Amino acid sequence: MKPHDQLPSPHHWLDERLPFLKPLCRHIVRFPVPPVNLLWTLGACLIVGFALMLTSGVFLSLHYDSHIEQAFASIEAIDRRIPSGWLLRSFHTGGVSLLFAALYIHLARGLWYGSYKAPRELVWLSGLTLMLLFMVTAFAGYVLPWGQMSYWGATVITHAIEAIPGIGRPLITYLLGENTLGAVALHRFFILHFALGFIIAAIIGLHILFLHGTGSSNPTLDSPHPVHKTRPFIPFYAFKDGLAVCGFLALLTGVIFFFPALLTKISNTIPADPLKTPADITPEWYLAPYFAILRAIPSRLGGLILALGSVAILFILPWLDRSPRHNATYRPFLRIGLVIFFAAFLTLTIAGLQRVTPLWLWLSRGSLAVWFFVFLVLIPLTAYQERHISSQKREMS
Numbered sequence: 001m002k003p004h005d006q007l008p009s010p011h012h013w014l015d016e017r018l019p020f021l022k023p024l025c026r027h028i029v030r031f032p033v034p035p036v037n038l039l040w041t042l043g044a045c046l047i048v049g050f051a052l053m054l055t056s057g058v059f060l061s062l063h064y065d066s067h068i069e070q071a072f073a074s075i076e077a078i079d080r081r082i083p084s085g086w087l088l089r090s091f092h093t094g095g096v097s098l099l100f101a102a103l104y105i106h107l108a109r110g111l112w113y114g115s116y117k118a119p120r121e122l123v124w125l126s127g128l129t130l131m132l133l134f135m136v137t138a139f140a141g142y143v144l145p146w147g148q149m150s151y152w153g154a155t156v157i158t159h160a161i162e163a164i165p166g167i168g169r170p171l172i173t174y175l176l177g178e179n180t181l182g183a184v185a186l187h188r189f190f191i192l193h194f195a196l197g198f199i200i201a202a203i204i205g206l207h208i209l210f211l212h213g214t215g216s217s218n219p220t221l222d223s224p225h226p227v228h229k230t231r232p233f234i235p236f237y238a239f240k241d242g243l244a245v246c247g248f249l250a251l252l253t254g255v256i257f258f259f260p261a262l263l264t265k266i267s268n269t270i271p272a273d274p275l276k277t278p279a280d281i282t283p284e285w286y287l288a289p290y291f292a293i294l295r296a297i298p299s300r301l302g303g304l305i306l307a308l309g310s311v312a313i314l315f316i317l318p319w320l321d322r323s324p325r326h327n328a329t330y331r332p333f334l335r336i337g338l339v340i341f342f343a344a345f346l347t348l349t350i351a352g353l354q355r356v357t358p359l360w361l362w363l364s365r366g367s368l369a370v371w372f373f374v375f376l377v378l379i380p381l382t383a384y385q386e387r388h389i390s391s392q393k394r395e396m397s
């Protein structure tokens with residue numbers, strides 16, 4: 001026997017030690033995917049986009065200094081003196097905008113095609129958890145440069161939390177480590193931002209695990225000509241996802257190199273000054289809808305409850321919509337409801353970026369009312385009617 005015949009091949013060596021590896025690879029290769037459209041490639045774009053954020057974030061943190069006197073200067077050093085630091089930072093700050101855009105479209109896709117319905121509730125709930133964690137992480141990250149908008153944006157949010165009766169003030173003191181935003185708070189924001197990146201990575205793993213438990217939903221199901229044929233994930237859908245990821249990265253690179261002004265707020269290039277409130281404090285566009293809700297309600301506590309409530313409604317959506325149908329294209333009332341909701345969400349986003357005027361205040365209030373009406377009234381009623389129709393059809397047949 002030749003000596004190399006006695007050596008186990010590398011994959012055999014691994015199989016013996018990790019016996020689940022082969023079935024797992026086989027599962028991924030053969031994972032049956034129904035005839036999904038291009039919107040189903042956004043999940044892959046989110047994974048790659050997030051990996052880029054995590055990697056660039058780890059490298060940025062090698063140079064960032066969370067001491068209150070050094071934070072702003074360390075960001076300037078990254079932009080001006082660290083080799084390719086500007087590129088790293090542009091990918092990190094530009095990536096977050098594109099990632100949120102992809103996330104909101106991914107969520108809207110789920111709403112339109114009824115992806116939140118049984119048996120995919122866990123996929124939906126883990127997705128919403130990811131969205132919330134994304135928001136907290138983005139907010140914490142925005143504070144880190146310790147610029148004017150970082151400081152004053154964080155002040156607005158801490159004031160909103162302070163409005164919780166009884167526990168608001170002690171909670172803020174506990175979270176910030178002192179009574180006002182200062183050195184301890186900045187250090188904690190940094191730790192929170194850093195740690196959440198890895199928690200999000202773990203929850204993305206769960207999200208995919210849940211999806212692989214049930215499989216992707218089929219967007220052709222309620223159409224007059226449903227297609228039930230599935231194809232294995234590799235090579236068909238892996239190739240399609242790969243192409244979409246290339247497009248996503250090209251878009252991100254295009255924005256960074258050709259429209260860098262879209263990514264930075266001029267007021268955040270001024271160091272934080274607790275004695276000088278900026279004329280108008282506005283958040284980044286992806287948090288603007290919730291900021292508009294906070295501002296639209298005269299009571300601070302009321303604004304906080306409604307902003308949290310608007311997201312909480314999405315968590316109970318699988319139980320609000322008990323219709324046997326999925327796809328809004330073939331559900332006329334749901335279709336109208338969702339179009340109005342998307343318009344309301346867009347209005348709130350724009351309103352959150354404007355100075356407060358009576359017009360924007362009333363537009364925000366109207367959009368908020370639409371948000372609650374669509375989810376709490378229109379969707380349950382439509383579902384009730386559709387359930388009734390389908391039970392009548394069953395009785396007749």
Ligand code: HEM
Nearest residue numbers: 040042043044046047107110115124127128130131216217
């Ligand atoms: C970092 C954030 C996220 C990542 C990396 C991610 C990743 C993915 C991937 C790879 C898929 C499979 C491919 C696809 O359908 O596009 C998927 C499906 C899904 N995601 Fe996400 N997702 C994220 C956030 C969200 C959010 C915010 C929601 C909604 C609340 C959500 C809800 C869903 C649902 C319901 C499906 C199943 C879709 C179907 O088959 O109809 N995800 N996600």
